[in-house]
Amino acid sequence: MKIHLLLVSLIGVLTACANSDSVSPGTGIGGSTARFTISGNTLYMVSNTALQTYDITESSNPKKGAKTSLGFGVETIFPYRNNLFIGTQTGMYIYDISQPNSPKQVSLYSHILSCDPVVAQGNYAYVTLRTGTNCRNQSVTANSLDVIDISNVSNPKLLKSYQMTNPRGLGADSSLLFVGEGDYGLRVMDISNPLDVKELEYFYNTKTYDVIPTRKRLIVTGPTGIYQYSYADFSQLKLLSQIPVQP
Amino acid sequence: MHRLFSALLLTMGCFLLDGCDRYYAPPPPSKGDTYRPVYAAYSDIRTIQNLSPQPLKNVGKIYVKDNYLYINEEGNGIHIFDNRNPEKPVQVAFIGILGNQELAIKDSILYADNVTDLVALNIANPLNVRLVKRIENAFDYPAYPLATNVRFECADPARGAVIHWEKADVENPQCYR
Numbered sequence: 001m002k003i004h005l006l007l008v009s010l011i012g013v014l015t016a017c018a019n020s021d022s023v024s025p026g027t028g029i030g031g032s033t034a035r036f037t038i039s040g041n042t043l044y045m046v047s048n049t050a051l052q053t054y055d056i057t058e059s060s061n062p063k064k065g066a067k068t069s070l071g072f073g074v075e076t077i078f079p080y081r082n083n084l085f086i087g088t089q090t091g092m093y094i095y096d097i098s099q100p101n102s103p104k105q106v107s108l109y110s111h112i113l114s115c116d117p118v119v120a121q122g123n124y125a126y127v128t129l130r131t132g133t134n135c136r137n138q139s140v141t142a143n144s145l146d147v148i149d150i151s152n153v154s155n156p157k158l159l160k161s162y163q164m165t166n167p168r169g170l171g172a173d174s175s176l177l178f179v180g181e182g183d184y185g186l187r188v189m190d191i192s193n194p195l196d197v198k199e200l201e202y203f204y205n206t207k208t209y210d211v212i213p214t215r216k217r218l219i220v221t222g223p224t225g226i227y228q229y230s231y232a233d234f235s236q237l238k239l240l241s242q243i244p245v246q247p
Numbered sequence: 248m249h250r251l252f253s254a255l256l257l258t259m260g261c262f263l264l265d266g267c268d269r270y271y272a273p274p275p276p277s278k279g280d281t282y283r284p285v286y287a288a289y290s291d292i293r294t295i296q297n298l299s300p301q302p303l304k305n306v307g308k309i310y311v312k313d314n315y316l317y318i319n320e321e322g323n324g325i326h327i328f329d330n331r332n333p334e335k336p337v338q339v340a341f342i343g344i345l346g347n348q349e350l351a352i353k354d355s356i357l358y359a360d361n362v363t364d365l366v367a368l369n370i371a372n373p374l375n376v377r378l379v380k381r382i383e384n385a386f387d388y389p390a391y392p393l394a395t396n397v398r399f400e401c402a403d404p405a406r407g408a409v410i411h412w413e414k415a416d417v418e419n420p421q422c423y424r
Contacts, residue, residue: 023355023371028312036351036358043351043358045365047386054365059356060379062367212311217333219316221309226318228333240334243318245303 031210031221032078032117032169039079042100046074046086053101065101076117083153085125087118092127094153109148109156121172123151124159124194128167128179143167145179147194162197169210171218176200176234178218180208186220188237201237281417282392282399286407287345292362295378296343301326312352315339315373322346322411325359327373340373346389346410362408363388391424398423 027038035046043054043062049072053065073089084103086093091110095103116128125148145162165184170177175192185204189197207222218237220227226243303326307319316328316336324344329337346362355371356379365385369377390402392412398420402409 024313025354028310028352030310030351031308034308034349036349038351038353056353059354060367060369062358062380062382064382210309212309214311219309219311221306241336243303243336245306
């Protein structure tokens, strides 16, 4: 009886531990405008001009690794499969990270003169081009979403370009692409056919800098608040909450 | 003699045109926004603070892990929200990290930039975040503001670390980018 009770309470304690354990092993998810990202046991960071790696096999003891020069105007980093997609003001670099601590350049897609980030899904990369005062390259006059075919990562090809208003961060999940339009709101696009990307919804009042789509939930940051939407129903986003930002 | 004269003329011309130290950069704008660095002492930037929840003001990058939402307050630190119920996120704490812009998390360790340093923080208990490693000078000294084609008061490392660039009237700014 005593042993039985002990066992029950032990199980109780163990379950309690598992429940209260707020932090699980593994990594989280950042937005498309991030300059830090983790892939496996490596932390990748981009400065304005370089890619720096840190070995974080032992999480609490990061060790400085290789540094790769990237030219100027480096803005964002996005890991996908065995590659890093690096958005710069002059183009999109693709690096192979099969050997995590020695990234190797696979290609540079320099047809774009961009000011913003890149995400990838399936055989496609999605890049936003934005005009803006912080872009050194003042020749950018277009605001667009470019779909790039990366089925051959060593030879990325522009598939199609779509007109946007002032796009910033973006995020993809299966057939949905969420595009932050800064002060001009949030767009929800259907990307099931990359040659015919269609707008499903447009929230003009949700000023959006960046997005994180995860587990059918979209987290949106912007100057007026942090919004959370459910996209369990792909055809219609449902606002769950808003954390206000002080004006 | 003739050759020496040509060389002299060329050198003089160079000084006259002031082209030697400007490389091929475009000329600095004579008007437009000017910026001034805001400094903090190196000892102050190297203090990580556990603070009570703070209002969100200038939100930057966001990061999601497990049931928590981490929101960067540009140049100041990270807001932590308990997001178990996304219909009602609960603000838990604020980690004061001067100069902070970026973050990423593996296991219970959060990596963040802290002006010139990279810090690794144990966030297993959001109310008691602990510094587990600091790598000094992982990043370049912040010598210029983010905006381009602007003039600014040159940053002086002897006065501390630049934690912020404020738009301000600067008389005859000597730096630009």
